[in-house]
Amino acid sequence: NLDASADTFPQDVVELIHYFGPVQPNQRVRAVPGAGLDVPIWILGSSLFGAQLAAMLGLPYAFASHFAPAELAAASALYRERFEPSRFLDKPHLMLALNVVAADTDAEAELLFSSLQQAFVNLRTGRAGPLPPPVEGYFGTLDGAAQAMLGQALACSVIGSPETVAAGIDDFVTRRGADELIVTAQVFDHAARLKSFEITAKAVANR
Known part of the structure; x- marks a missing residue:
């Protein structure tokens, strides 16, 4: 209203x-x-408030760790600790978001990932716009503050070859205790984006 x-x-x-x-x-x-x-109703959040609400209502909780990972650990712990069983769930169910950019080689994946890096720098400096094309060696051209910002904002990212992606996803799920994943791939070229998801799907299927 x-x-x-x-x-x-x-x-x-x-x-x-x-x-x-x-x-x-x-x-x-x-x-x-x-x-x-x-x-089915999910609470999607990037702060402690969403975690508390999902726990109180006994709902599944999804955390936007792909761009706001700062409170991931605290929100996950709070959700699990305060969860109240409901007609929807008898125990907590946590979904975490993860950037995954996969390609044939680590170097190619890092190049594709530079589009998302540029997008975040543009967003944080008031120049938001469409996803830019990849730029070779982009991260190395940034100053220390920008590199630190990307390291924090995109901390939940797995970038690389099929082998690297499989190991990275397995490590993320194990360390964070995710019951499900939201996987996103901000890749400029549509064909490369589809290939990234295909590689990721195979990596997850073989876990």
Whole structure:
């Protein structure tokens, strides 16, 4: 409603869940389509607030670690510690986001990854725009502050050949305890992006 704010988000989530449940007698607002479908609801967040809400409602939680990993460890721990079983889940279910850029070689993957690096530098310096084409040796042209920013913002990234990607994903899942992954690949060339996802899929399938 017009009086809603960020403070009412928990109530908004509960209301949304209700709309996907069976229609109740005299219910004035009905979701069409949607009522009775029991669509799975996830909380996607990048802070402790989302983790607390997902835990309180007993919902699965997804964390946007692919661009905001600073509170990943704290949010994951908070979600698991405070999780309350519900009709949706009897135990916590955590999905983590991971940048994965895969190619035939580590060097090729690093080149493709430079598009996302450029995009983040542009975003943080007020020059947001379309994803730029890759640039050879881009990271080395940046000053220390920019390199540190990328190291923090893109800390949850696996870049490399099929072997490197398989090992990197396995390490990430093991260390972070992810039940599921959201995999994203910001690659400029569409064919190279599809190939990256294909390599990643095979790497995960062989875990």
